[in-house]
Amino acid sequence: MSQSITPTSNLDSAIAPALPSPGISEFIQETTALTRRLFIQLQRRPTTLVAGVIQPLMWLILFGALFQNVPKGLFGESQNYGQFLGAGIIVFTAFAGALNAGLPVMFDREFGFLNRLLVAPLASRFSIVVASALFIGTMSLIQTTAIVALSAVLGAGLPGPGGLLLVTLIVLTLVFGVTALSLGLAFALPGHIELLAVIFITNLPLLFASTALVPLSFMPTWLQVVASLNPLSYAIEPIRYIYLHSDWSFGSIVMQAPFGDISLGLALGILLVFSATALLTIRPLISRRIA
Template sequence: MTTSSRFSEFTQETFALTRRLFIQLQRRPSTLIAGIIQPVMWLVLFGALFQNVPQGLFGSSQNYGQFLAAGVIVFTAFGGALNAGLPVMFDREFGFLNRLLVAPLTSRLSIVLASALFIATMSLVQTAAIVAMSSVLGAGLPGAAGLALVTAIVLLLVLGVTALSLGLAFALPGHIELIAVIFVTNLPLLFASTALAPLSFMPTWLQVVASLNPLSYAIEPIRHIYTHAHWSLGDVVMQTPFADITMATALLVLFGFSAIVFFSIRPLLRRSIA
């Protein structure tokens, strides 16, 4: 079999497996609907709760809704990506994954790639809805270059967290354990980031923790894009206790996070789908 034909079959397999996930979503659209309604409620309720704070209290943001928009975008994408392993876990428990593993697939990597493509698409739909709603609520709308970079940041984070979730789906014994990890992880990472408040509001120990949280390195560049019409990769977006972080540095941290996760779970995935 030639390389081109193998690639063609791999693409076809990935498309078929991705289509299966979208068919499941079409039959049960409540997942996507809830994934859009929840962050919109965060924007509306939290934005209203802090609408009377003095201007300038949250950095250069014009209002708390503008400050919050970046955090809601990132945390929504993170939450969706963290759930990426659940469909694979259910496939394991119901025996469908075993059927896939004995099927004559060109590459079983298509099983993992299909999940990543599905979650990435879901995250982009949710991000578009949040950006549109936050614009209506007064947060403003970044330019075309800014929106493109926001998309790239979301995808970079989603790929890393999706890989981590898929690794957990193969490493943990069942969906109860995976759901427990998701519940235990979600809120601590939210509050130990700059999603709801700037670093300057936090005690020193929490500043250190938030500065080590990958979510902060996705939130701050997006927030900087929202609050600065003219931005560059050399702009400082976060002042941590140990260094000033530029936008380029934040992107490198996100890329490094995704790369470390991918290479860490690669042996596990090979053993699990071999």
């Protein structure tokens, strides 16, 4: 008696509709779980958060005291150097935290946890990136809150609700872009020593080649051009303007670069383009390395 055998392809096509494909709910669940893991690690090592809050506050106090006797008007419209410095400390603190975002992923790679995670049936492995960005974004907001509060106590004032919301959006936009670049480096570089070297080499040059510590007018021409190309300047100057002007608008001129005036809206657009470009640039690398 002959027995008919159903082809494997037919069996696969019959079974496939019964297996639900991962969707947005699964992606959110994965991202939440991975983000929760990072916060559990923070809970076990709270000194990381404490040090991350204390360090920028020390910068604000010490640098503010160092230049407290400078003549008024030397730093633009700021009443004192502490008021001028506040925006720079906010942005640089967020930038430094985001630049370190790749270290936990790099350590997961070296200790083998990432390999275990990648063999799991994830809806999207890009949830690893989103979880890291959410964690770093939350840390940056905590640090920003502490800096804004201390700046207000030291006489820098406090923006209105709309201004505070815009400051938050500026910080998060910068954080997501730099976090993406840091995670891309974590997958591209061979180990944490190389990643730490990149972080150390990048940190201070980008700080001094921005308007965090002094205005553009203080710099030589070549450094003005470099600072005008630095993404940090396009986060610092809008925040600084919001602190100094309660009547800010997106058409307000926040920076006079060597190649033209930069409005608040244009600075925000450049930040958005920077973050989007960073995400698009590292996504193929991450997809290839974690595929």
